[in-house]
Amino acid sequence: MEKIKIAVLGLGTLGQGIITMLNTQREQLAKNAGCPIELGRVLEKYLTKKRGIPLPEGMCTNRWEDILNDDSIQIIVETIGGIEPARTYILQALQGGKSVVTANKDLLAAYGQELFRAAREAKRDLYFEASVGGAIPIIGPLRQSLIADRLSQVMGIINGTTNYVLTKMEEENSSFEKALQEAQDSGFAEADPTADIEGHDAARKAAILATLAFHSQVNFNDVYAEGISKITKEDMALARNLGYRIKLLAICRNDGEVIEARVHPALIPLDHPLSGVRDIYNAIFVKGPELGETMFYGVGTGQLPSASAVLGDVVAVARNIRYDCQGRLNMVENRILPILPIEKVKTRFFLRLLLKDEAGALAQVTDILGQWGVSIARLVQIVLDSGDAELVFVTHEVANGQMQQAVAKIRQLAVTKKVLTLLRVEDSN
Amino acid sequence: MEKIKIAVLGLGTLGQGIITMLNTQREQLAKNAGCPIELGRVLEKYLTKKRGIPLPEGMCTNRWEDILNDDSIQIIVETIGGIEPARTYILQALQGGKSVVTANKDLLAAYGQELFRAAREAKRDLYFEASVGGAIPIIGPLRQSLIADRLSQVMGIINGTTNYVLTKMEEENSSFEKALQEAQDSGFAEADPTADIEGHDAARKAAILATLAFHSQVNFNDVYAEGISKITKEDMALARNLGYRIKLLAICRNDGEVIEARVHPALIPLDHPLSGVRDIYNAIFVKGPELGETMFYGVGTGQLPSASAVLGDVVAVARNIRYDCQGRLNMVENRILPILPIEKVKTRFFLRLLLKDEAGALAQVTDILGQWGVSIARLVQIVLDSGDAELVFVTHEVANGQMQQAVAKIRQLAVTKKVLTLLRVEDSN
Structure with missing residues (x-):
């Protein structure tokens, strides 16, 4: 029986995990692919660097051409990450007749359309299960089992680092800084955690999910992103008292005319299934008029879960090569639905204000809210020892632009000492 | 562009849902399959029966040969259910060069091996996403995304009717009979609910899941099944006091040597994610050494969710036909791992006894438990108004056969008025 040779680009954690699992x-x-799958070549910049896994003499090269021009290699597994040189390598591989498996969410979220078109034109496969949710099978179902439905919503917790931090803050009453430090110490946060904390990682994944779910190209830049660094433990405690938990959510909606795609912290009801998703776990809800609602849950990251997802893709592509049906799942040229700007998105809000203890202070605030069409669902007033008053509002739905303008006006009031918090509330599921 | 014609066998709820969705x-x-998908023929026994959906003149036939011999029909969608004539039709369709999509769990759980072999030999597709979990994509991931892992466990709530009944019993303090009546009135239970209530439906689905997850044929007869009809609201309240909820679980395990496959009610800890799965929802946990744990959740039944799953399969098969790669996912001939008999399966137990109020009664019971190697984790004694004593035990792990023998001995004691309840406890997840 023919064997299928793959090349792994990059020898970081994921690359090493893949090579380890290829052995174990x-x-x-081999049984599932219908033929042996063998490591043919590894691309690695630093040939002399010590690695945790043994590789045969001559397996590594630092010249991409050695792999691109090697006709015995049929599948490229890209684990370099980032935009370049990954983008160029993938495009050249596809054009050169090789299929590609990648976990590169940065690249897919920025250049998805270009890559999908290249795969389509080359009639080769581009698989990317590990780009979202680690080993949680979400890309496959969106491209296959769920394809008969007109999906209206994808919503979830898709960043493990921020979920870990928020869980620690809530359960151990930690400050954001302390919880982040703990996450870094445990290896759940990078030394530079910006992409996670500011919601960029989740926004990239949201772009990929929305593109697949709605058959309309959504890029990283289309996704509104707001991070968790301003969340305080006081916010958490107050939210909790009102029956909510604070999570970093990715929310993508499609009403057939326009797409909403946003990542931000939000209050969700304690009895919502997403509110029970703790630590580094991810969970993704998919909704459609026919299927109803289905959820996918699991650890969203990690060396072996991600390697497992990549190798699931490798097996699928190997089967496609054996049956000569590569390119079968490639996306047709998508129609492009417009993206609703965040100002026009309607949500509920959780607003905390610190006001001077003056007669008529509340009236001034509610007056402005009323002018901007913000109606109040709940209001809690807390008199502080300082004599100041803290007001906690939960509003009904209002366009984000109007809410922002109302808050800007409130900030200018003489009675306003501080706008403590402005967060969205998601409870329509 | 060529179109692909399908025939729908059976015009029940599912068949009608599929035909409706083919239109909507x-x-x-068409976009996702790469060509139009058209209804070519419908097989229906009672041609004159009034149906909820309009069909063109001559679309229905009651002669299977009209469809089998129609070469323009490439995909058979079987929604008749049950063993015969579905089995014969599917086998003949495959042998005749047609691919098959089915939701027929009874048939797959009893004759899976024969059907899989027929598909393999004919090099045609046999898809069955809707056979387990309605629109929850679980079959697809087990056959594809999760294929690189050596799965060790599949566990879940896979029968909506019983979960609805248990939810009502717990939340409304209903008796089993009343909750079942409510389920029937709401259309969530059949007029004859035996297959659901006695765990047979779940056992069929468990057989299918275990076969796919462990690459070893598991049939309905291999799955130990025990239903929920003996559960009382007292059991539920006592379990709750001890920190548990009672659910009908399907549990399939593979240690590489032997397979465990069983369906029975069990106590699970309140903080276990499955304990929060209410009403007609289903949830399935899949575990493997590399991927860790992933869960699939959603409504496990219903006309449109199931039709949506069937049509997802139809699109996949249509793509395969266009690319001439049918049979690609067919299972290789499985090795057959032995099934561990229930007597040898080790679990924890929840045991409720009604004893006469006599000195030494408890000692007699614990003596027998000790003789059979049953060690006690928790014990609650309740003195009843009648003067009798109720004892509630939670045991450590013990082989089911030993526990059964201990309970048989306890039943014979003069001090034993009644063995009220014997249920398993699953908290090792």
């Missing part, structure tokens, strides 16, 4: 699962992979 | 999703199905 050799028999199972 | 016409454009989306």
Whole structure:
């Protein structure tokens, strides 16, 4: 039986995990692919660097051409990450007749359309299960089992680092800084955690999910992103008292005319299934008029879960090569639905204000809210020892632009000492 | 562009849902399949029966040969259910060069091996996403995304009717009979609910899941099944006091040597994610050494969710036909791992006894438990108004056969008025 040779680009954590599993699962992979899957070549910039896994002499190269021009290699597994040189390598591989498996969410979220078109034109596969949710199978179902439905919503917790931080803050009453430090110490946050904390990582994944779910190209730049660094433990405690938990959510909606795509912290009801998703776990809800609602849950990151997802893709592509049906799942050229700007998105809000203890202070605030069409669902007033008053509002739905303008006006009031918090509330599921 | 014609066998709820969605999703199905998908023929025994959906003149036939011999029909969608004539039709369709999509769990759980072999030999597709979990994509991921892992466990709530009944019993303090009546009135239970209530439906689905997850044929007869009809609201309240909820679970395990496959009510901890799965929802946990744990959740039944799953399969098969790669996912001939008999399965137990109020009664019971190797984790004694004593035990792990023998001995004691309840406890997840 023919064997299928793959090349792994990059020897970081994921690359090493894949090579390890190629060995440990050799028999199972061969059985399911219908032929042996072998490591043909590894691309690695620093040839002399010590690695945790043994590789045969001559397996590594630092010249991409060695792999691109090697006709015996049929599948490229890209684990370099980032935009360049990954983008160029993937495009050249597809044009050169090789299929590609990648976990590169940065690249897919920025250049998805270009990559999907290249795969389509080359009639080769581009698979990317590990780009979202680690080993949680979400990309496959969106491209296959769920394809008969007109999906209206994808919503979830898709960043493990921020979920870990928020869980620690809530359960251990930690400050954001302390919880982040703990996450870094445990290896759940990068030394530079910006992409996670500011919601950019989740926004990239949201772009990929929305593109697949709605058959309309959504890029990273289309996704509104707001991070968790301003959340305080006081916010959490107050939210909790009102029956909510604060989570970093990705929310993508499609009403057939326009797409909403946003990532931000939000209050969700304690009895919502997403509110029970703790630590580094991810969960994604998919909704459609026919299927109803289905949820996918699991650890969204990690060396072996991600390697497992990548190798699931490798097996699928190997089957496609054996049956000569590569490119079968490639997306047709998408129609492009417009993206609703965040100002026009309607949500409920959680607003905390610190006001001077003056007669008529509340009236001034509610007056402005009323002028901007913000109606109040709940109001809690807390008199502080300082004599100042803290007001906690939960509003009904209002366009984000109007709410922002109302808050800007409130900030200018003489009675306003501080706008403590402005967060969205998501409870329509 | 060529179109692909399908025939729908059976015009029940599911069949009608599929035909309806073929119309409402016409454009989306065509776009994703790469060509139009059209209804070619419908097989229906009672041609004159009034149906909820309009069909063109001559679309229905009651002669299977009209469809089998029609070469323009490439995909058979079987929604008749039950063993015969569905089995014969599917086998003949495959042998005749047609691919098959079915939701027929009874048939797959009893004759899976025969059907899989027929598909393999004919090099045609046999897809069955809707056979387990309605629109929850679980079959697809087990056959594809999760294929690189050596799965060790599949566990879940996979029968909506019983979960609805148990939810009502717990939340409304209903008796089993009353809750079942309510389920029937709401259309969530059949007029004859035996297959659901006695765990047979869940056992069929468990057989299918175990076969796919462990690459070893598991049939309905291999799955130990025990239903929920003996559960009382007292059991539920006592379990709750001890920190548990009672659910009908399907549990399939594979240690590489032997397979465990069983369906029975069990106590699960309140903080276990499955304990929060209410009403007609289903949830399935899949575990493997590399991927960790992932869960799939959603409504496990219903006309449109199931039709949506069937049509997802139809699109996949249509793509395969266009690319001439049918049979690609067919299972290789499985090795057959032995099934561990229930007597040898080790679990924890929840045991309720009604004893006469006599000195030494408890000692007699614990003596027998000790003789059979049953060690006690928790014990609650309740003195009843009658003067009798109720004892509630939670045991450590013990082989089911030993526990059964201990309980048989306890039943014979003169001090034993009644063995009220014997249920398993699952908290190792």
